[in-house]
Amino acid sequence: MTKQNGYNVAVVGATGAVGQKMLETLERLEFPVASLLPLSSKRSAGKKVLFKGEEVTVQEAAPEAFKGIDLALFSAGGSVSKALASEAVKHGAIVVDNTSAFRMDKDVPLVVPEVNEDDLKNHQGVISNPNCSTIQMVAALEPLRKAFGLERIIVSTYQAVSGAGVDAIDEMYLQSKQVLEGEETTKEILPTGGDKKHYQIAYNAIPQIDKFEDNGYTFEELKMMNETKKIMHDENLSVAATCVRLPVETGHSESVFIEVEKEDVTVEDIKNILNEAPGVTLQDDPANQIYPMAVDAADKDDIFVGRIRQDLDRKNGFHLWIVADNLLKGAALNSVQIAFSLKKLGLLDK
């Protein structure tokens, strides 16, 4: 039975770039919220956030805050999730976690509803939301995998600064102003807060997102590679990623090369499948210069696909350009869609 007045929902990280979008998305899609509890660190406790036209006071995230909560959406970083997700579950909440803390745990479903909604049925309290770059890619490629089989993916990303949080957005604008005024740039956040060196993002492209691992890949690249295999339930799929940060505020773009299993697949076949794919909009008309761009995808729910071409040397190889709002489908929207799926499957009312 569905709860009469809706669900008690906590948003952990409610003052952040993703958390703010979670509040907006819960409201815009009319998820049944009986009460909203915005949580943050001590720094923002006492601040107000707007929800359904009302100011709600932000509280400090602590174990006891989850008493009576049905659903907790986490986006305050992996350490906060590791410290508090199990506390929320102990209090009876289902956790949808936007961090990488539990994504590869075998007991934790990693879900993009259009792709693997049924995996939610195996949850044990925590569900992980994949990395933003993974989500937009798998949602566009899964229908092709189902239709033609998929052997290999090679992806290069062109990621927006909003993926690195509100401080990174501020840094990009400050640096842009400094460059235009001939001043030295302030470099404190990017490529990643936790690393030794910081570089200018304004008027630049940085081939590092998250820290480097010993094998030469960054953690962001490994997230894309490992998460894709888990979501598609295919350990034999070849996936290689290169992740790059650009001075774009919102909207991740991806150049994706795929090799399909089936023979004699055409560009038309691929377009036909993508035309029917849930959450995907085809924007592919080179003669009229129609293709997806980050500025157009920002604030939209869909994943946009264009520039679809057959490789000139490999008949089963195709190139695609995939763009989506990284804070919406890449994070907040996907989390709220998971909440709707949980509700639909009757899993929120247990």
Ligand code: NAP
């Ligand atoms: P952000 O703009 O920097 O916001 C961080 C949020 O976390 C703020 O609300 C902050 O509260 C809160 N926070 C920080 N430390 C905390 C603590 N100790 N206890 C409770 N709350 C704390 O970052 P963001 O871009 O929203 O990203 C937040 C996290 O979401 C990331 O670290 C990442 O794990 C995840 N994320 C996932 C994706 C994805 O690909 N799906 C994309 C982006 C981010 P204050 O206002 O008090 O500082």
Ligand code: 3JN
């Ligand atoms: O940089 C981006 O565009 C996406 C960033 C995601 C992110 C940022 C900090 C920590 C993540 C994530 O969700 O993969 C994490 C994390 O590992 O939790």
